[in-house]
């Protein structure tokens with residue numbers, strides 16, 4: 001049989017029940033698992049046999065959902081985490097430690113920027129941030145002998161910049177390090193970064209994957225393509241024995257397809273413990289079952305809203321890579337030919353006050369610190385998340401005072417547009 005299409009994988013991937021078994025993924029709400037003998041359990045602790053013994057390490061519900069996301073991204077292995085923040089932290093910390101360095105796009109989620117530039121810096125890992133529009137020379141100049149990874153977002157939240165994944169992958173590989181891509185906004189429905197050379201993909205599953213504002217979660221997927229063994233001195237954690245795990249060498253025991261995720265599970269999840277609860281994994285899977293249907297609708301609504309905003313004289317500017325003439329239109333056509341995401345940014349004429357007034361008049365779109373929900377929501381960063389900043393500081397951070405981040409839900413586009421119209425006209 002031909003390989004299944006992504007829509008079929010959304011519905012059926014990750015879990016195949018046997019005869020008489022539950023049709024839906026069972027929620028294994030159990031912290032632990034029972035064994036007949038200590039010897040059998042010992043083999044699991046030595047990573048000599050695979051099986052479950054404690055949910056902080058692995059849980060069958062979580063594994064089924066992770067396997068589905070691995071299939072959607074075209075990866076070889078995946079793990080769920082408690083949040084997108086945990087996913088990005090683990091993805092980097094799995095291959096970088098104190099004294100190491102990482103190159104990151106400067107256009108990334110604010111939480112990731114803070115994690116990298118403040119918290120991980122305190123752990124001794126230094127980041128160099130480069131503009132996604134930097135020249136190849138600038139990009140190559142950012143690397144150091146101790147660089148361990150490159151990081152970027154397919155579509156950045158909230159700037160909506162589209163990353164030239166191929167270009168960043170080429171630079172990463174030329175310096176012997178993997179490219180990690182946060183694919184939260186695009187989802188594997190619209191872009192599969194591994195097809196463009198990325199090596200590791202992360203997600204805040206809180207966003208479109210769950211899609212119903214019901215569960216915070218994250219995921220890391222490995223392509224299995226990056227050959228750690230070519231650079232054993234750069235990645236000793238993967239290529240030399242792990243003393244904390246009975247001397248196992250991950251690349252030898254689990255191959256390129258399993259080494260990275262097994263290490264992240266055996267070391268990082270064991271020690272930091274940011275697991276997704278099986279209950280949340282079940283909710284996430286309900287979202288994944290309709291991901292291909294919902295993402296299409298989110299994008300159709302966003303395209304219609306963006307085109308309407310563009311035509312309205314009360315709107316100063318609109319940013320959406322699906323609009324012809326947008327700064328990221330060409331990159332969008334290359335990496336996201338079937339649609340980008342449901343989030344549109346725009347500026348209301350009249351600046352900060354006009355934007356605030358407009359937001360207050362919206363009836364369908366709710367003011368929330370969230371995106372990618374089934375219900376339309378919006379945020380005015382200048383009066384909320386960034387309210388302590390002056391107009392000049394906002395500008396430096398790439399957030400203009402009039403910026404409204406509008407996340408199109410699954411309602412009818414005509415209703416969303418009518419709501420925007422009345423709020424602009426009032």
Ligand SMILES: *Cc1c(COP(=O)(O)O)cnc(C)c1O
Pocket residue numbers: 083084085086088109111112153156157182184185203204205206207216217218
């Ligand atoms: C929301 C978000 C995160 C953080 O995810 P949480 O699930 O909120 O921890 C990371 N990256 C991107 C692109 C996001 O939008």
